[in-house]
Amino acid sequence: METLAFLLAALAVVLAIPVPKWLHTARFRVRSPWVAMVLWQAIALAGGLAIIGAPIVYGLSPFGNSLPSAFVTLAEAVRYEDYAGLEERDVHPSHIFALCLGALLAAHLLLTLARTFYRVRSARRRHREMVNLLSTPLTDDGTQALPDRLTDTHVIEHEAPLAYCLPGRTNAGALTVLSRGLLDQLSPEELGAVIAHEKTHLRQRHHFLTLAFEAWYRALPWLPTTRYGREAVLELTEMLADDGALGEHSRTDLLRSIATTTPGGEDPEQQLSTGQGGIITGARLQRLIAPPEPLGPVARAAVLGLSAALLAVPTGLLLFS
Amino acid sequence: MASLGDLERSVMTLLWDSGQKLSANDVRDELDESLAVTTVLTVLSRLEKKGMVTRDRGSRPHRYAASALREDHTVEMLNEVLGNAGDREAVLARFIGSVSEEEAATLRRILSE
Numbered sequence: 064m065e066t067l068a069f070l071l072a073a074l075a076v077v078l079a080i081p082v083p084k085w086l087h088t089a090r091f092r093v094r095s096p097w098v099a100m101v102l103w104q105a106i107a108l109a110g111g112l113a114i115i116g117a118p119i120v121y122g123l124s125p126f127g128n129s130l131p132s133a134f135v136t137l138a139e140a141v142r143y144e145d146y147a148g149l150e151e152r153d154v155h156p157s158h159i160f161a162l163c164l165g166a167l168l169a170a171h172l173l174l175t176l177a178r179t180f181y182r183v184r185s186a187r188r189r190h191r192e193m194v195n196l197l198s199t200p201l202t203d204d205g206t207q208a209l210p211d212r213l214t215d216t217h218v219i220e221h222e223a224p225l226a227y228c229l230p231g232r233t234n235a236g237a238l239t240v241l242s243r244g245l246l247d248q249l250s251p252e253e254l255g256a257v258i259a260h261e262k263t264h265l266r267q268r269h270h271f272l273t274l275a276f277e278a279w280y281r282a283l284p285w286l287p288t289t290r291y292g293r294e295a296v297l298e299l300t301e302m303l304a305d306d307g308a309l310g311e312h313s314r315t316d317l318l319r320s321i322a323t324t325t326p327g328g329e330d331p332e333q334q335l336s337t338g339q340g341g342i343i344t345g346a347r348l349q350r351l352i353a354p355p356e357p358l359g360p361v362a363r364a365a366v367l368g369l370s371a372a373l374l375a376v377p378t379g380l381l382l383f384s
Numbered sequence: 385m386a387s388l389g390d391l392e393r394s395v396m397t398l399l400w401d402s403g404q405k406l407s408a409n410d411v412r413d414e415l416d417e418s419l420a421v422t423t424v425l426t427v428l429s430r431l432e433k434k435g436m437v438t439r440d441r442g443s444r445p446h447r448y449a450a451s452a453l454r455e456d457h458t459v460e461m462l463n464e465v466l467g468n469a470g471d472r473e474a475v476l477a478r479f480i481g482s483v484s485e486e487e488a489a490t491l492r493r494i495l496s497e
């Protein structure tokens with residue numbers, strides 16, 4: 064049990080520090096973003112499991128040889144107030160401390176996850192109300208050959224070229240929002256590419272994939288790698304959405320629409336200041352300009368296998384060792 | 385029958401376009417004669433709760449006006465999207481976020497070739 068605790072602690076450290084540092088700039092993410100996405104999700108889950116599991120396993124180690132049996136023994140000792148037995152079992156205050164630490168960490172991570180979920184949901188609800196008041200549903204006025212599936216696309220009256228999507232509770236409740244400036248500046252083909260990009264975000268439910276990373280970042284903001292994870296996963300969702308759009312639209316249309324919506328061009332109004340700059344779109348742009356080869360089947364299988372092992376090995380050790 | 389959300393939008397559009405204080409009766413007359421005034425009042429009080437509409441209680445009947453210009457609300461909302469307000473994660477990444485000046489220039493050059 065003690066060995067297992069140290070193994071889990073080592074896994075937690077490795078997953079918290081060197082691995083995200085390497086992965087957030089790893090070259091292969093550009094070649095096959097969905098493979099990198101699977102690996103990130105496995106890291107988030109396995110890392111959370113290891114960081115909570117390590118202190119709990121250590122704290123339970125005097126009580127039995129496997130986690131379930133140790134847990135039962137401890138529960139019975141508490142239930143029958145058999146505190147004399149604790150001495151025989153060689154329970155040290157450090158074990159009690161580790162148990163408390165594990166419980167606190169588990170509560171902290173799970174509560175932050177829940178709070179993030181509800182905060183994001185209510186922020187979206189507020190935003191959706193504003194969109195409903197300020198925008199009009201996009202209808203094909205016959206002048207443009209717009210793509211179909213327009214029922215949930217709304218137009219907001221502003222000259223800055225903008226597009227974004229707002230996930231709903233179900234996919235039917237989701238919205239894609241375009242600005243008047245975007246409609247004016249893009250050709251129908253380019254517009255189609257933008258809409259396809261946004262719909263891919265919604266269809267692939269990228270808002271769920273980013274949730275855990277948003278939560279870990281809020282729970283452990285002092286850990287630099289939680290920020291890497293959050294940014295890397297956002298970047299991957301953009302690449303995945305681009306790939307989705309390229310299924311139906313040409314690379315040139317997508318690139319042109321990016322060029323138009325990029326600040327620094329003829330920005331009609333400086334009323335809207337742009338958010339954080341940085342790495343997020345650089346790699347995304349590069350891979351659109353010069354498309355890299357996707358990962359070969361062997362490399363792909365290796366990364367996916369690693370992801371599965373990350374989840375299966377700690378879980379298996381915890382339950383069956 | 386139009387949904388409450390559609391009605392809210394029509395009422396706001398009317399208030400924004402008129403730029404005046406209107407009573408529930410005025411709103412009804414402008415929008416749709418067949419609407420019940422109570423429905424209009426419900427919509428107006430919902431909008432007041434959302435902070436979109438202010439009510440002038442000094443007159444009888446109460447009169448309502450948009451709390452801010454449409455453009456101001458739009459800018460406020462889009463700034464939320466652009467990440468200048470607190471809840472950036474509310475919306476999934478907008479179409480293009482942050483490309484550096486050089487990257488943008490490179491892109492334009494490639495496309496103009």
